[in-house]
Amino acid sequence: MSKVVLDVSTSLDGFTAGPNVHQEEPTGNGGERLHKWYAGKGSDGEVDLAVGRESEGTLGPAPVHRLTDLIDGVRGAVAAQTDWAATAQLVAEQLRTHLPAPDVLTAEQRLGSPDDYRGHTLYVEPDGSFSIVALVWRPGQITRIHDHVTWCVLGVIQGAEHEELFDADLNMIGSSDNHVGEVSGFAPPGGIHRVRNNTETTAISIHIYGTDITRLGSSARRYYD
Ligand SMILES: [Fe+2]
Numbered sequence: 001m002s003k004v005v006l007d008v009s010t011s012l013d014g015f016t017a018g019p020n021v022h023q024e025e026p027t028g029n030g031g032e033r034l035h036k037w038y039a040g041k042g043s044d045g046e047v048d049l050a051v052g053r054e055s056e057g058t059l060g061p062a063p064v065h066r067l068t069d070l071i072d073g074v075r076g077a078v079a080a081q082t083d084w085a086a087t088a089q090l091v092a093e094q095l096r097t098h099l100p101a102p103d104v105l106t107a108e109q110r111l112g113s114p115d116d117y118r119g120h121t122l123y124v125e126p127d128g129s130f131s132i133v134a135l136v137w138r139p140g141q142i143t144r145i146h147d148h149v150t151w152c153v154l155g156v157i158q159g160a161e162h163e164e165l166f167d168a169d170l171n172m173i174g175s176s177d178n179h180v181g182e183v184s185g186f187a188p189p190g191g192i193h194r195v196r197n198n199t200e201t202t203a204i205s206i207h208i209y210g211t212d213i214t215r216l217g218s219s220a221r222r223y224y225d
Pocket of ligand 1 (some may be wrong): 147193
């Protein structure tokens, strides 16, 4: 019988990989640094191993593991090859079921930025069929009025977001306050919207888009303001 040995390094804040995990870069951006403690110069094997054993069972699962079920679910929804609107609803079901906790981001990422809302790409499917992004909004931060190049699903994992919907003439046709656990999905045509955090606390949401946003640079199709 063959034996498979798997060694995993986890940072103290619970990460086994850097951001932007790709097939070509399986440990994400800068992920190699996580493994220097045993493979790099200056590592102190005995001490590090002792700390590692002490930590076993006390650290939560790493983001890649936390996202595994969501990624599998979205992959299945996309593989159904229905139209965009139906895909968005199937993906929304998966996000509802496998909604990550805020600690899918590092403590530093969860702070957001004083300049603008911040996006962090958590995962891109190797064939480019979908991307998972976390957006961090400080109080008052707001998007421009925009729509998307593809289907989009979003779910709030911390705080609340206010969303306004517009028709093609930019008349506001609806608005909603989305709280933790609320998930919605939509697809072009339509879906012209603006999102803001009009609460007093930092909000975080997960957005899943039906494209590789790292290639396009953005999921926005057009800005209207
Ligand atoms: Fe949007």
